[in-house]
Amino acid sequence: xxxxxxxxxxxxxxxxxxxxxxxxxxxxxxxxxxxxxxxxxxxxxxxxxxxxxxxxxxxxxxxxxxxxxxxxxxxxxxxxxxxxxxxxxxxxxxxxxxxxxxxxxxxxxxxxxxxxxxxxxxxxxxxxxxxxxxxxxxxxxxxxxxxxxxxxxxxxxxxxxxxxxxxxxxxxxxxxxxxxxxxxxxxxxxxxxxxxxxxxxx
Amino acid sequence: xxxxxxxxxxxxxxxxxxxxxxxxxxxxxxxxxxxxxxxxxxxxxxxxxxxxxxxxxxxxxxxxxxxxxxxxxxxxxxxxxxxxxxxxxxxxxxxxxxxxxxxxxxxxxxxxxxxxxxxxxxxxxxxxxxxxxxxxxxxxxxxxxxxxxxxxxxxxxxxxxxxxxxxxxxxxxxxxxxxxxxxxxxxxxxxxxxxxxxxxxxxxxxxxxxxxxxxxxxxxxxxxxxxxxxxx
Numbered sequence: 001x002x003x004x005x006x007x008x009x010x011x012x013x014x015x016x017x018x019x020x021x022x023x024x025x026x027x028x029x030x031x032x033x034x035x036x037x038x039x040x041x042x043x044x045x046x047x048x049x050x051x052x053x054x055x056x057x058x059x060x061x062x063x064x065x066x067x068x069x070x071x072x073x074x075x076x077x078x079x080x081x082x083x084x085x086x087x088x089x090x091x092x093x094x095x096x097x098x099x100x101x102x103x104x105x106x107x108x109x110x111x112x113x114x115x116x117x118x119x120x121x122x123x124x125x126x127x128x129x130x131x132x133x134x135x136x137x138x139x140x141x142x143x144x145x146x147x148x149x150x151x152x153x154x155x156x157x158x159x160x161x162x163x164x165x166x167x168x169x170x171x172x173x174x175x176x177x178x179x180x181x182x183x184x185x186x187x188x189x190x191x192x193x194x195x196x197x198x199x200x201x202x
Numbered sequence: 203x204x205x206x207x208x209x210x211x212x213x214x215x216x217x218x219x220x221x222x223x224x225x226x227x228x229x230x231x232x233x234x235x236x237x238x239x240x241x242x243x244x245x246x247x248x249x250x251x252x253x254x255x256x257x258x259x260x261x262x263x264x265x266x267x268x269x270x271x272x273x274x275x276x277x278x279x280x281x282x283x284x285x286x287x288x289x290x291x292x293x294x295x296x297x298x299x300x301x302x303x304x305x306x307x308x309x310x311x312x313x314x315x316x317x318x319x320x321x322x323x324x325x326x327x328x329x330x331x332x333x334x335x336x337x338x339x340x341x342x343x344x345x346x347x348x349x350x351x352x353x354x355x356x357x358x359x360x361x362x363x364x365x366x367x368x369x370x371x372x373x374x375x376x377x378x379x380x381x382x383x384x385x386x387x388x389x390x391x392x393x394x395x396x397x398x399x400x401x402x403x404x405x406x407x408x409x410x411x412x413x414x415x416x417x418x419x420x421x422x423x424x425x426x427x428x429x430x431x432x433x434x
Contacts, residue, residue, distance in 0.1 A: 022409050025243035026327040079321055080295045087287045113334065116287055119244040119325045126321075170431050171424035175240060176417050183413030190410070 004140045011144030017120045018152035019182075019189040024120030028153055029178050031108065038157035040104045041115075042150030044093055046143065048115055049124055052086050053142030056125040057135055059085065082125050083116075090116040120149050156182060217343075225347040229355035231427065235328045236359040237420045238430060242328035246360055247412040249319050253376050256364030258312050260357025262305070262320065264350060266297045267329050271349030274337040281338075290333045291324065298323045328356055363415050371406030 017023045024045070031041045059081055066073040094112050098105045105112065115121065124145045128138045159181055168177055235241045242263070249255045273293050274281075281289050302320045305313045313320070323329065332352050337345040368374060373381040381400055383391045391397045405411050424430045 022247045022412075023244055025247065026241050026331075029243060030240045079298075079324060080292070083291050083295060083324055084288055087291050091284070091287060113287060113330075116291070116325075116330070118327075119322055122322070122325045169421070169425075171428070172417075172421045173431065175237075176420040176424065179413050179417030179420060183410040183417065186410040186413060190408070 004136060007137060007140050008144040008147075011141050012148035012151065013189075014192050015145075016148040016152055016189055016192075017123065017145050018149045019186045020193065021123065022186065023123040024118040024149060025182075027115065027118055028149075028156070029175065029182065032153050032157040032160055032178065035154060035157045035161060037104070037107045038153045039150075040097075040101070041108055041112075042153050044097065044108075044112070044115060045118065045120065045149050046146035048086070048089055048093060048121055049142045049146030049149075050139070051142075052082075052089055052121060053124050053128050053145075054135060054139045055085060056082050057128055057133065057138040060129055078129070083122060086121055086125070087116045120145070152185070156185065222344065222347055225344060226351040226354075229348070229351040230358060231355075232430065234355045234359065234423070235331075235352050236356060236416065237423050239328075239331065241331045242326045242356055243416075245319050245322060245326055246356075246363065246416065247409055249316065250360060250364040250367050250412055250415075251371065251407055252315070253361065253364045253368045254312065255315055256360040257357075258305070258309075259316065259319065260353070260360050262301045263323060263326060263328065263356055264353025265301060266294065266323055266326075267332055267353040267356075268346055268349035269297055270294050270329055271332055271337040271345040272342050274333045275340060275342040275345035278338050286338070287330075290330060294329050294333075295324050328352055359416070359419065362419060363412060366415050367406045367411060370403050371411070373402050 015021070018025070018028055027041060032038050060075075060078065062068045063070060064074045064078055064081070090113065093115070094105075097108070097112065124142060127145075128141055131141075133141055156178070160178060163177055163181075172180075229235060233239065236243065236246055245259060245263075249259045270290070270293050274290055277289070277293075298321065301323070302313075305316075305320065332349060336348045340348070365375070369380060373379065373387065379387040381387060381389045381391060381397060381402075383401070385393075389397050391400045
């Protein structure tokens with residue numbers, strides 16, 4: 001249990017998908033103009049991560065690996081199968097959001113279908129493969145990674161809302177400033193990289 | 203190909219007029235995928251530590267955007283709306299596999315360096331974004347040009363960022379030594395009167411510097427092209 005909690009903290013803070021690996025930057029920068037839409041997109045990412053990573057784990061273990069059900073090494077199909085499942089999942093989320101929150105749906109615009117190509121989602125699945133997690137670990141990694149991404153986008157959206165009250169050179173306003181702010185937050189998160197939580201109990 | 207637009211029927215299928223030229227040049231300046239549309243940032247951050255990586259990546263992405271736009275546009279009347287993303291992704295994944303295998307055969311060392319980022323072209327939002335925004339509603343020839351234009355707009359920013367990061371971070375360009383503090387460099391900082399102060403800046407090799415460099419490029423771009431300034 002303690003190891004899983006440690007993995008959650010590691011996925012959410014130390015190896016933050018957005019600020020340590022800079023994954024999912026397109027939607028990160030374009031949807032972080034207001035906290036409300038950032039919150040909605042962040043929740044959608046947590047949801048999609050928490051489902052796709054464990055299911056992709058199952059696909060990878062039972063279908064693609066040599067010791068799986070088919071018994072042939074099919075790992076070269078990994079990209080296409082992972083991305084197809086992610087696309088199907090995102091289309092489901094899109095339908096749910098469209099039905100229950102039309103205002104959020106129109107605010108997220110093109111970036112809702114683009115969660116499919118949010119590199120944080122595919123990147124999370126590929127990290128899960130390369131780090132050889134088991135089922136419970138990949139579930140926790142999915143939720144933790146999604147939570148870290150959610151936290152980062154809400155934080156940057158809050159900073160950007162405050163930026164309205166500061167005097168920024170006209171040409172740097174908006175997008176330009178968002179890049180520089182993200183760079184600074186990335187530097188701050190680099191400070192967390194060396195922390196090892198397993199050493200705390202000893 | 204069933205043409206729905208009346209104006210399009212009169213024109214030959216492949217023409218190169220003012221409108222087509224605009225499709226090519228617009229994404230390079232006033233509708234740049236990175237600095238204006240904010241698409242395809244992830245790979246722009248990751249592959250820009252070396253100029254050679256950025257050039258190969260730019261060519262690969264231009265190829266994928268051009269041909270995925272072409273194929274999607276050809277199929278656009280046959281794709282049901284509900285499953286469009288999966289169809290688009292299969293087209294993209296196919297093209298990326300072609301690029302990956304070609305690069306593996308032609309230049310293995312670059313292939314090893316780019317590693318996962320060739321695979322991540324699948325999730326590069328430029329490709330998907332242009333398919334959704336342009337190729338699903340325009341004729342194949344126009345979509346093809348739009349794909350090339352956007353690929354080039356992306357490549358230009360990538361090469362610019364990589365130029366700055368490699369030169370100031372490692373003192374080299376395409377692995378050719380430019381600025382450094384031993385005699386093998388072209389500008390030898392210990393002997394040179396002009397550059398005696400310069401030491402390689404390690405921040406330029408780290409991820410956050412790509413953010414700063416792109417931010418400053420956006421600043422310069424908007425100062426020059428004032429129509430793009432964010433008024434909100």
